[in-house]
Structures are given as structure tokens and as C-alpha cells.
Amino acid sequence: MTADGIYEPVQVHFDDLDAMGLLHNSRYALLVERAIGAYWQRLGWAPDPARSVFKDVFLAVREFKVTYHAPIAGAGEPMVHFWMERMGRTSGVYGFRVLSADRSLVHADGYRVNVNLDPATLRPEPFSAELRAAAEPLLRTPLPC
Incomplete structure (x- = not known):
């Protein structure tokens, strides 16, 4: 983890690609899901309440927005950078x-x-x-006005 969030490598497989050899648009959400899931699993989260160190195990995605900037061509290991913008009472x-992989190109954000x-x-609970x-370590500190 860095001061500005987590950088998690993820794998793009051949079957994630479309007919043109580019990462299919629907797979970007999957890469983000895998990256965030890997982070929380390292902390002890599990979908089974009997195995999870957290009682919060039933989390649902309410909204997902992706803006595409540059396609990912072919299989490989891009990086997902993520953080929490805010955490409310029942949602984050x-x-x-x-x-x-070298963090020099933004393929998508959202x-x-x-x-x-x-x-x-x-x-909601x-x-x-x-x-x-x-x-807490994922939360970004707002910049002063």
C-alpha cells in the first residue's frame, strides 16, 4: 500500500479478450473486483461468515462506472490502483x-x-x-481548499 491507495496486479487471460484481441469492456469491472477482493481477503474477509474476521460479509455493488481511455491488448498483468473516496454509514x-504494468498508462478509471x-x-446495514x-488506510484525505 502507498499513501494514495493500493496497487494490485491482476491477470488478463486469453479468454478475457474480444475478437480483436482487446480486453472486453465487461472485463474491466472483473479486474477491479479481483483487485479489491484480493486486498480484503489478505485482511481476513471471506464471504462465509464462519470464516471471515469481519461480520460484514454481504456487500453488494450498487453502482459501477468505467471510463475507457486506452485499450488493453492481449493477455498480461496490468495493475489496478484503488482507494476509497468516502465511507458512509452503510455504503462506500x-x-x-x-x-x-509499469503504471505509465491509464487504460480506464471510474x-x-x-x-x-x-x-x-x-x-442496508x-x-x-x-x-x-x-x-481507514484506503480513505483518501481531502485536499484543503
Whole structure:
């Protein structure tokens, strides 16, 4: 982790490519999902409440926006840079960039909104103190005006 977020390498496989040999547009979301998931899994998060160190295990994506800048051609290992723009009571907003392996080229950027749900009711539920503490290093500090 760096002061401006996490840089997580991800793998682009041959079957992620479209007929032109470019990363299919739908796969950018998958790369971001894999990068964020890898980070949280290293901290002990698991989708099974019996195995997770966090009680917050039922998180749903509410919104996902991607802006494409330069295509990824062929299989390889790009980098996903992500951080949290904000964390509310029941939802959090991740910012992200999909970068070339050497971080010199931005392939895509955007944001993803996650909502913490109560598994019984499927209604938004406040984040636990443990999850908030673990997310703290991801939160960007706003620049002074």
C-alpha cells in the first residue's frame, strides 16, 4: 500500500479478450473486483461468515462506472490502483484506475459503490467498527481548499 491507495496486479487471460484481441469492456469491472477482493481477503474477509474476521460479509455493488481511455491488448498483468473516496454509514465509494504494468498508462478509471446489506432482510446495514478500522488506510484525505 502507498499513501494514495493500493496497487494490485491482476491477470488478463486469453479468454478475457474480444475478437480483436482487446480486453472486453465487461472485463474491466472483473479486474477491479479481483483487485479489491484480493486486498480484503489478505485482511481476513471471506464471504462465509464462519470464516471471515469481519461480520460484514454481504456487500453488494450498487453502482459501477468505467471510463475507457486506452485499450488493453492481449493477455498480461496490468495493475489496478484503488482507494476509497468516502465511507458512509452503510455504503462506500471506491475510486480506481486500471493501469499498464509499469503504471505509465491509464487504460480506464471510474468508481464503484458498495452497500453493506443485512443478509436476512437485504436492507442496508451500518458497517461494523472492525470493517471501518480496516478500511481507514484506503480513505483518501481531502485536499484543503
